[in-house]
Amino acid sequence: MKKLLFQFDTDTHPSVFDTVVGYDGGADHVIGHGGLTPDNISALVDGAIFTRAPKDKKNTAIFIGGSDMIAGQALLAAVQKHFFPGFQVSVMLDSNGGNTTAAAAVAKLATSGALAGKKAVVLAGTGPVGQRAAALLAQEGAEVSLTGRKMDRAVRACKNMHARFGVNIIPVEAIDNNARAEAIADAHIVFATGAAGVELISADQWLHNKTIELMADANATPPIGIGGIDVMDRGTERHGKIVWGALGFGALKLTLHRACIAKLFEDNKQVFDAEAIFALAKALA
Numbered sequence: 001m002k003k004l005l006f007q008f009d010t011d012t013h014p015s016v017f018d019t020v021v022g023y024d025g026g027a028d029h030v031i032g033h034g035g036l037t038p039d040n041i042s043a044l045v046d047g048a049i050f051t052r053a054p055k056d057k058k059n060t061a062i063f064i065g066g067s068d069m070i071a072g073q074a075l076l077a078a079v080q081k082h083f084f085p086g087f088q089v090s091v092m093l094d095s096n097g098g099n100t101t102a103a104a105a106v107a108k109l110a111t112s113g114a115l116a117g118k119k120a121v122v123l124a125g126t127g128p129v130g131q132r133a134a135a136l137l138a139q140e141g142a143e144v145s146l147t148g149r150k151m152d153r154a155v156r157a158c159k160n161m162h163a164r165f166g167v168n169i170i171p172v173e174a175i176d177n178n179a180r181a182e183a184i185a186d187a188h189i190v191f192a193t194g195a196a197g198v199e200l201i202s203a204d205q206w207l208h209n210k211t212i213e214l215m216a217d218a219n220a221t222p223p224i225g226i227g228g229i230d231v232m233d234r235g236t237e238r239h240g241k242i243v244w245g246a247l248g249f250g251a252l253k254l255t256l257h258r259a260c261i262a263k264l265f266e267d268n269k270q271v272f273d274a275e276a277i278f279a280l281a282k283a284l285a
């Protein structure tokens with residue numbers, strides 16, 4: 001019985017990254033579908049849940065990806081709505097690696113210092129990684145704010161996380177590096193989750209800061225998000241702060257992503273979203 005992973009992607013082209021990790025996580029075949037919405041998945045979900053005998057359904061799983069976390073969340077809800085007792089398969093949501101990347105980084109930050117009660121700022125937190133990172137930090141007891149270049153995008157991201165996790169994140173409009181430097185002035189934790197190849201703050205905007213204890217940057221593409229750190233930093237001390245670079249926690253992200261894929265095939269009722277993925281990240285970190 002082949003292990004089949006169906007990639008349900010909200011973007012036009014299913015993510016190549018997710019295809020590769022699907023195979024590396026143990027799937028025998030990864031079948032990608034792009035441009036999916038809650039309105040066009042019925043036949044695809046039916047094909048996944050009706051084809052195999054109950055004991056064999058664990059060999060079929062669904063992976064939801066794409067660049068839009070809100071669209072991914074809606075797709076997950078729509079897929080689950082199609083399930084009914086005896087007719088379901090395991091499913092994972094990881095739009096743009098948002099869950100696995102955020103979970104790996106926050107789990108590594110937690111190994112470097114306390115998160116509860118700390119003031120955390122997620123820079124450029126409006127994307128999939130930033131939204132999930134902000135929610136996880138808040139669930140760990142941090143007081144979290146999130147920046148975006150436009151207030152309406154920051155507010156939308158915060159509202160989405162409140163609706164999904166019940167957490168209160170403070171939206172902050174920060175149009176440029178100077179505004180982002182202001183936003184982290186009294187922070188204890190800074191996590192940069194900006195688009196690839198965009199510097200969000202320069203070295204001289206944080207290295208003299210007296211409150212920052214922990215920093216992480218998800219962007220591995222030069223220029224990286226936080227000037228003056230290194231992508232390979234793995235809990236490295238820089239100017240009195242503990243720093244995690246994108247590749248420093250990236251190994252855990254990949255291990256975690258593969259481990260989640262492998263677990264999808266253990267039974268047909270697994271749901272890998274932020275909670276289950278973060279629990280596994282903490283165990284692996």
Ligand SMILES: NC(=O)c1ccc[n+]([C@@H]2O[C@H](COP(=O)([O-])OP(=O)(O)OC[C@H]3O[C@@H](n4cnc5c(N)ncnc54)[C@H](OP(=O)(O)O)[C@@H]3O)[C@@H](O)[C@H]2O)c1
Pocket residue numbers: 096097101124125126127128129130147148149150153154193194195196197198217218219220246247249250251253254
């Ligand atoms: N280390 C790892 O293992 C790993 C794994 C996956 C992804 N990543 C990286 O994690 C980062 C976040 O991923 P993502 O998918 O959440 O990112 P994303 O959606 O591409 O971008 C995140 C946010 O960056 C902001 N942004 C875009 N262009 C900008 C600019 N020129 N100046 C300032 N801000 C800008 C946007 O916010 P506003 O428009 O609201 O300002 C956007 O919502 C990326 O760098 C990605 O490559 C790392």
